[in-house]
Amino acid sequence: MFLALREIRKEKLRSGLIVAMIVLISYLIFILTSLALGLARQNTDALNSWGTQTVTLNGSANVDMRQSLITKKQAGKLTGDEAYIGQASVVAKAQGHENTSAVFIGLQSNQFVAKKIKLTSGHRPQSDKQLVADTSFQDAGYKLGSKVRLSSDSGKFTIVGFTKNAKMNIAPVVYGRLGAWLDLKDLMPGPIASAVVSRKAGARSQQSSALKTYSRATFINKMPGYSAQNMTFELMIGFLMIISLIVIAVFLYILTMQKLPNYAVLRAQGIPSRVLVGATISQSLILVVAGLIIGTELTALTAVAMPAAVPMAFDVPQLAAVAAGLVLMGLIGSLIPVGAVLRVDPVSVIGG
Amino acid sequence: MPALALKNVNQVFGTGTARVQVLHDVNFAVEPGTLSLIVGPSGSGKSTFLSIAGGLLTPTSGSVWLDGVSYHDRTKKQRDQLRLQSIGFVLQAYHLLPYLNVDDQFKLVDHVKPKGNLDAKQLGELLDELGIADLRKKFPGELSGGQQQRVAIARALYPDPSVILADEPTAALDSARVEVVGALFQALAHARGKAVVVVTHDVRLEKFADQIFAIEDGVLHQVNK
Numbered sequence: 001m002f003l004a005l006r007e008i009r010k011e012k013l014r015s016g017l018i019v020a021m022i023v024l025i026s027y028l029i030f031i032l033t034s035l036a037l038g039l040a041r042q043n044t045d046a047l048n049s050w051g052t053q054t055v056t057l058n059g060s061a062n063v064d065m066r067q068s069l070i071t072k073k074q075a076g077k078l079t080g081d082e083a084y085i086g087q088a089s090v091v092a093k094a095q096g097h098e099n100t101s102a103v104f105i106g107l108q109s110n111q112f113v114a115k116k117i118k119l120t121s122g123h124r125p126q127s128d129k130q131l132v133a134d135t136s137f138q139d140a141g142y143k144l145g146s147k148v149r150l151s152s153d154s155g156k157f158t159i160v161g162f163t164k165n166a167k168m169n170i171a172p173v174v175y176g177r178l179g180a181w182l183d184l185k186d187l188m189p190g191p192i193a194s195a196v197v198s199r200k201a202g203a204r205s206q207q208s209s210a211l212k213t214y215s216r217a218t219f220i221n222k223m224p225g226y227s228a229q230n231m232t233f234e235l236m237i238g239f240l241m242i243i244s245l246i247v248i249a250v251f252l253y254i255l256t257m258q259k260l261p262n263y264a265v266l267r268a269q270g271i272p273s274r275v276l277v278g279a280t281i282s283q284s285l286i287l288v289v290a291g292l293i294i295g296t297e298l299t300a301l302t303a304v305a306m307p308a309a310v311p312m313a314f315d316v317p318q319l320a321a322v323a324a325g326l327v328l329m330g331l332i333g334s335l336i337p338v339g340a341v342l343r344v345d346p347v348s349v350i351g352g
Numbered sequence: 353m354p355a356l357a358l359k360n361v362n363q364v365f366g367t368g369t370a371r372v373q374v375l376h377d378v379n380f381a382v383e384p385g386t387l388s389l390i391v392g393p394s395g396s397g398k399s400t401f402l403s404i405a406g407g408l409l410t411p412t413s414g415s416v417w418l419d420g421v422s423y424h425d426r427t428k429k430q431r432d433q434l435r436l437q438s439i440g441f442v443l444q445a446y447h448l449l450p451y452l453n454v455d456d457q458f459k460l461v462d463h464v465k466p467k468g469n470l471d472a473k474q475l476g477e478l479l480d481e482l483g484i485a486d487l488r489k490k491f492p493g494e495l496s497g498g499q500q501q502r503v504a505i506a507r508a509l510y511p512d513p514s515v516i517l518a519d520e521p522t523a524a525l526d527s528a529r530v531e532v533v534g535a536l537f538q539a540l541a542h543a544r545g546k547a548v549v550v551v552t553h554d555v556r557l558e559k560f561a562d563q564i565f566a567i568e569d570g571v572l573h574q575v576n577k
Contacts, residue, residue, distance in 0.1 A: 002463050003449075010451035010491065265447035268408060269508070270436030271464055272429070347408045349443050350399045350519055 003279035004286055015287060018251050022291020023298065025244045026326055029237055030299040031312070033322050036233035038311035043226050045167040046105065047216065050083075050113045055219040056196040056204055059212040063222035069191035076206035083111035084193035086181030090150040092174065097141060102134075103168045104150060106181025112199060117175060122161030128180040132161035134172035139308060150174070154184050169223060170311070237322070241329055248333030252284055256337035260344055268346035276341045284334030285327065292323050353420045354381035355514045355547030356405060361414030363400050363570075374400045375570045378414070382563075384514060387541040387548045389557055392567035398551045399519070401567060405549065406439055406517050407431040419514055436465050440508030440546075442518040447504075448492040454479075454503050455488045458510050469511050482506055482536070498529060505536065509544075516540055518550040522557060534560040 008015040041048075047055075056075070061068035065087045078084070086106030093099050107114040109124065117124070120135060122144045133142065137159065142148070147156045157176065166173035178193060185191075196211075198204065203213050214222070221227050263276050296319075303314055363375040374397045382388045392398050403409035404416060407423050416424040418438055426434065448457055461469055470478060479485040482502040492500055501521070508516060518537065522530045538560040541548040550557060558564055566575050 002460065003452075006456055007451040259449075261445070262447050262449050265441070265443060265445075266449070266460075267432075268406065268435075268441050268443070270432045270434075270439070271460070272432050275464055347403045349445065349447065350403050350406075350408065 001278070001282045003275070004283035007279075007283060008286060014255070018248070018287045019291045019294065021247050021251070022244065022288055022326070022330075023294045025240055025247065026292050026295030026323070027298045027302075029240045029244075029322055029326065030295060030319055031302065032233055032237055032240070033319060034299070034303070034312040034314050035310075036230065036237070037315055037318060038313035039170065039229060039233075040226070041165070041313050042167040042170040042311050043223050044220050045165040046103075046173045047168065047220065049118070049163075049165060050116055050197060051199045052113075052197040053201040053216055054198045054204075054213050055216065056198070056207060056211050056213040057194070057219075059210055063214060063219060064224065065194045065219075068194045069187070070193055070196065070211060071190050072192045074208035074211050075192065075196050076204070076208070078111070078196065079198075079200075081112065081200045082196050082198045082204070083113040084108050084178055085113065085195045085197050086178050086185070087168075087194040088181055088184045089171075090174070090184060092137070092148050092150060094142070094146060094148040100137070100140065101171050102150075103171045103173050104181060104184055105168070105173050105175050106178040106184075106193070107175060108178050113197060114175075117163050117166075119161045120164050122159070125160060125175065125177050125180075128177045128183065129155065129157050130160045130176065131157045132163050132166075132175040133159050134166035134174070135162050135164050136167075136172045136308075137174075138162050148174075151184055153186075154180075241325055244326055245329040245333045248284060248288065248330050249336045252280065252334050253337045253340070255283075256280055256340055260340065261349065263341060263344045264346050264349045267344050268349050273342055273344075276344070277338050280338055280341055281331065281334045284330045288327055288330030292326060296323070354417070355384045355419055356549065357381040357417040358401075358405060358411075359415045359417070361404060361411045361416065363397075363404060363409070364412045373570060375404070375411070375572075378570075378572045380405075380565065380572060382515070382547045382549055384547050385541055385545045386562040387538055387550065387560060389561035389564045390549065390551045390567055390572070391553060391555065391558070391564060393553060396567045397570040397572075398553075398567055400570075401572065402517055402519055402549075402551045406441060407435050436461075436511060437468065438513050438515060440511065440513040440516045442501075442505050442508045442516065442521055444520040444523050448500055448507070450492050453489050453491050454484065454495075454506075457503065457507050461507070461510050465511055470509070475506075475510065478506055478509060481539075498525075501533070502536075505540075509540070509546075514547060516546050516548045518548065518552075520552055520554070521550060522552065522554045527556065530554065530556045533557075 057065060057068040058070050066089060088104040090102050090104045091099050092102050125132060142159055144159060146159045149156055306312055358378050358380040361375055361378040364371060364373045366372055390398055390401060404411050411424055415422055418434060423434060452460060484499055484502050487499060522533050534557045537548050537550055540546045564575050565572050
């Protein structure tokens with residue numbers, strides 16, 4: 001630590017450059033991680049808020065709730081832990097507002113999902129023409145009592161409440177009654193909902209063989225674009241981790257190579273290898289941690305300045321795990337020059 | 353008891369047709385308070401002699417004794433420890449750590465060997481004696497070659513070793529500076545009681561030595577002054 005701190009203090013520019021690299025890399029990784037989490041949550045926020053463990057859909061719907069229709073006969077009798085969900089893609093139109101693509105979720109008011117929705121203002125729908133909307137509608141200027149059309153011939157709906165974090169498939173959710181969903185879908189008699197969700201894990205006991213029950217994780221992973229989007233982010237973050245490892249390793253390797261003649265003299269004088277190895281590793285850790293601290297501060301500033309429309313979510317345990325990953329990369333990166341330090345031959349300094 | 357002794361030391365490098373015997377049955381002893389000079393041309397085995405005397409190299413056969421303790425048969429770690437305690441190296445290239453100022457060069461030794469080093473007063477006196485007392489906050493890059501050499505000597509003396517091994521300390525110096533360095537090594541031996549061994553091809557140092565050894569083709573023998 002003594003050698004590492006002294007070197008960093010003396011070689012401010014060189015150390016500053018390495019720290020700057022770590023800052024940029026960590027900042028980019030933090031922002032990408034937050035963006036990935038934010039986008040992921042915009043797919044699943046609504047589902048998560050219901051506390052759902054399984055989703056039962058029509059077997060031919062390709063695990064897509066929008067494509068699924070189920071009848072009462074197929075669904076069988078629902079328990080108190082189950083609820084009907086009617087999903088429809090809609091475009092919210094209102095005078096003085098831009099058209100907004102949204103997801104309509106029809107609920108039965110006496111079932112657990114409808115009871116679980118937490119309102120930030122207003123009340124739950126009391127008729128088929130009332131809606132509870134995601135707060136992003138509020139941010140866009142909608143108020144309690146605002147009238148909105150969800151399709152050309154379904155008539156006007158009134159927003160009677162707002163709820164936070166109601167997003168599905170990266171679109172804001174408007175909650176209404178199951179009857180309204182039937183109107184919006186303009187269906188022939190028969191279907192009663194898109195899905196049956198349950199807050200208990202495991203297969204349903206009574207249902208038609210035409211239906212299939214999926215775990216929450218399977219349902220989420222099959223959401224259109226969800227897995228591809230997450231994998232893209234994971235790949236980018238993974239590559240950035242590897243890049244950070246290479247940057248740290250290359251910088252430290254070059255710095256260490258320049259110091260080998262000095263290290264050979266120290267070895268000749270009896271300074272143990274562990275002191276020199278410790279200096280190399282601690283130097284790497286100090287620089288990486290310094291870069292991470294600045295990168296975290298920059299990320300926090302960005303989070304404050306970021307417009308609400310940008311889907312970023314900051315999860316401290318997840319960011320801490322990413323930071324720990326970067327520290328680990330720094331540690332691995334520092335082990336490469338350590339090999340050269342251990343191979344220093346003090347005899348090389350004898351004879352000029 | 354000699355501070356440093358080599359007994360029947362042979363050193364062979366390579367095998368078969370590449371086999372080279374660099375040292376032949378070398379016997380050498382240096383008492384505390386004396387300055388010994390090892391002189392010889394390039395390729396005579398001086399560096400190998402110094403490497404074995406300093407415990408950097410294990411001899412093919414023979415033994416090395418440091419303050420009466422066998423040294424050649426110790427583990428690498430034990431030899432590191434013994435070297436740190438008992439041997440001060442002054443090398444041709446001073447190689448002071450560029451990011452440590454003069455004071456920190458000594459603090460580094462404190463970090464690995466907290467006890468038995470010169471105390472603050474003794475270090476102050478040593479730096480005064482070497483004429484570098486006002487350079488304690490300077491970095492090696494801010495020092496002249498001569499100043500760096502004196503810092504390197506002070507660093508070698510700081511752990512208070514019984515033996516000083518110097519490798520070509522006057523290689524790049526003019527005659528005036530050779531006089532200063534020669535007198536300095538003589539003072540280290542006579543005034544401080546160190547066993548000083550200087551390996552050199554510089555005959556200008558002979559007048560400072562208490563005993564002179566010549567080495568040629570790996571054979572060491574004492575010569576009359």
